[in-house]
Amino acid sequence: MKANKKTNIIVAVLAFSLILTACSKTVETTGTGTPAKDAPAAGKNADLRIMWWGPDDRHQATLKALEMYSAKNPNIKFTSEYMAFDAFWTKLPTLAASNSMTDILQMDGAYINEYAKKGLLMDLSDVDLKGLVDPRIVNNVKIDGKLYGIPLSHNGAGVAFNKAELEAAGVKLPHKDWTWDEYFTYMKEAHDKLPKGKYPFTDNTSVWDWYQFYQTSNGKGPIMQDGTKFNLDKDLWFKFQQMHEQWRADGTLPSAEATTAFKENDPKADAMVSGVMARGVTVGSVGVMETLNPGKISVVNNPVGPAGGGWAQATIFFSLSKSTKYAAEGKKFIQWFISDQEVGKTLGLTRGVPINDAIYKTLEPTLSKKDLMGKDLLGNALDKALPFYPAPQGWSDFTSLYKSEMEAVMFKKQTIEQAYDKIVAKGKETEAKLNKK
Structure with missing residues (x-):
């Protein structure tokens, strides 16, 4: 049972293990294309360190998305680190303990409360999510009235x-x-x-x-x-x-x-x-x-x-480290990540059913039966769903x-x-x- 396995992994690593994993991959991703004509004027140069977990299809799609963003924003480049789920949650506590978390990090619903209450995450309440994320979802994932992660996908x-x-x-x-x-x-x-x-x-x-x-x-x-x-x-x-x-x-x-x-x-x-x-x-x-x-x-x-x-609720997020020097650049990137139709097509369902329903609608006609099954399960779960109770x-x-x-x-x-x-x-x-x- 995937939910149960996930929860057991989660609670096993919350002791802030100091063991580094050798299965991570670090790459520097920079824009290689010509900036779009409507690209915003270049601002402050920033090398955003970003870290996520997942399977290989997620890794490859995310790397392409980062290249797309740098092509439109030549002042932004990314240093990317990606790995399997359990390796991620073994390494992140080590980074947190040494005050060296990445600027942008993928966050999970079972962890976000802990990291937020330890003062490690930035409040993202000022990111404009109007028309992108259902306000009920946003309110549901707030912690003490603040938003410490922008939801990326539906789950249940x-x-x-x-x-x-x-x-x-x-x-x-x-x-x-x-x-x-x-x-x-x-x-x-x-x-x-x-x-x-x-x-x-x-x-x-x-x-x-x-x-x-x-x-x-x-x-x-x-x-x-x-x-x-x-x-x-x-x-x-x-x-x-x-x-x-x-x-x-x-x-x-x-x-x-x-x-x-x-x-x-x-x-x-x-x-x-x-x-x-x-x-x-x-x-x-x-x-x-x-x-x-x-x-x-x-x-x-x-x-x-x-x-x-x-x-049934969002459990995967992008968060910003409280110590990042690139808060404005990070917030702008995350908003683009869930709003841009082209990047939505590139990412597909690599993080589950996209949180932005407009993007899902553009994907739906091209989806296979196995891809549609996640949305079907979500539709079944929503009506009677209780809150997500992490350990x-x-x-x-x-x-x-x-x-x-x-x-x-x-x-x-x-x-x-x-x-x-x-x-x-x-x-x-x-x-x-x-x-x-």
Whole structure:
């Protein structure tokens, strides 16, 4: 499940690791073309250091975008650094600790609050986003009334499922706004009707935020309320975990050995090429499921409860370092990055569904089925979406313990009750640290 994997990576690196990664690439990008006739007059010369994460198609598209900008603004050149997601979040804390962050940096929804509150990011509230970004989105991503990142794309959580194989087995398909009770019913029916070796869903026992989706949808709030108060609902938690234990016992879920061997998006080891009919995905990642299972995949939002379910909001941003010497130049570039139609075509969906709806509309007629799937998932998720609840600062110890203790349950090395006691103890310890002055 991509959202869960992402969250686990996030909380694992928030301790500001000092390990530098060797997998980054640094290049200097300068304009090589002739400036456009309508290009603004050259201003202050600036070499903007910019850093982002992502796959190779994002890297190449972004490099082209930077060349386009320098061609129109000869006084601006870029020194670019790009790498994989986990490498980025290993290196950035090191740069922050040495006061050497890049001028422009890609920022994630689960990190931005931490970096903003540490005084590392510049307030971008004066960037004119009228007609570019829905004001509701802008207000939703503000921190203490200030805008520390310009959103680049839409995102959200949901479920991808193998429609073709479920229909062939006669299983009632998940539908928009399906409830958790319907999810539980689906699990039983799919288990009864699917052939041997096929499973209704991934086993998310050890993934803390999959349970959190259940708790928040039932109106009980996130596990760490307001980022400081431990808030694990005992009754809901036991109901959820006992259900999963029963499913493992009767073969509804894959074995613990199979579950821990799955590798997301791997052509040979992803759960959905290994007999599993459905798993959690995000708007930005769901297209991979169509690539792995051509013509078979459909999408739906997460199961919902009385309070709603899942989340749908911008989680990728461009931010400026508080220490940049090129604030005006950086703000101008970021605004151009989300507003220019030509750069929009160049970037395509390399950061997900563009935040500027006008740009998406120009792209839509050219998109493949897998590319359209992200927008489809977003449309499913929006109506019932709850806020995005990232793990709070310093919570990596808790989530690591949660995973290890629940994997011990999966492998029958301890009981649910024993795991609960350890998780609660760690949660209260974490709460005390978060509230320590």
